[in-house]
Amino acid sequence: VVGILTGIAVPAYTDHIVRGKITQGVGALSEAKVRMEQVFNSERTYNCALDFSPVFNETPFSVAISNCTTTTFTMTATGKSANGMSGYTYTINQLGVRVTTAHPKGTPSTNCWTTRGSTCDT
Numbered sequence: 254v255v256g257i258l259t260g261i262a263v264p265a266y267t268d269h270i271v272r273g274k275i276t277q278g279v280g281a282l283s284e285a286k287v288r289m290e291q292v293f294n295s296e297r298t299y300n301c302a303l304d305f306s307p308v309f310n311e312t313p314f315s316v317a318i319s320n321c322t323t324t325t326f327t328m329t330a331t332g333k334s335a336n337g338m339s340g341y342t343y344t345i346n347q348l349g350v351r352v353t354t355a356h357p358k359g360t361p362s363t364n365c366w367t368t369r370g371s372t373c374d375t
Contacts, residue, residue, distance in 0.1 A: 279351075282316070289328070298323040313338040314333060
């Protein structure tokens with residue numbers, strides 16, 4: 254009985270912890286996008302040199318900005334392997350398009366962020 258309960262409870266608990274870490278990462282990614290938009294609203298251009306690493310200090314993700322011009326950007330949050338998040342990658346662009354580009358359980362066929370794998374969160 255204990256073995257059966259352990260076989261069910263441990264994976265469920267681990268999955269719950271991972272989903273919490275993903276929520277931290279995509280929350281930081283959303284905050285970084287808002288900051289980028291605030292700069293755009295005041296300067297009428299995206300500042301590609303902004304350092305968003307402080308936003309991600311307390312998360313198991315790192316951030317990178319690519320495709321950055323005066324009118325476009327893509328931010329990518331990549332899971333840190335030291336925090337058990339290797340294989341997780343999420344992006345957002347200036348239009349607010351959210352994409353799960355890598356997830357160990359598969360990526361959704363539509364643009365969204367997922368904590369569960371191949372299905373979008375609602």
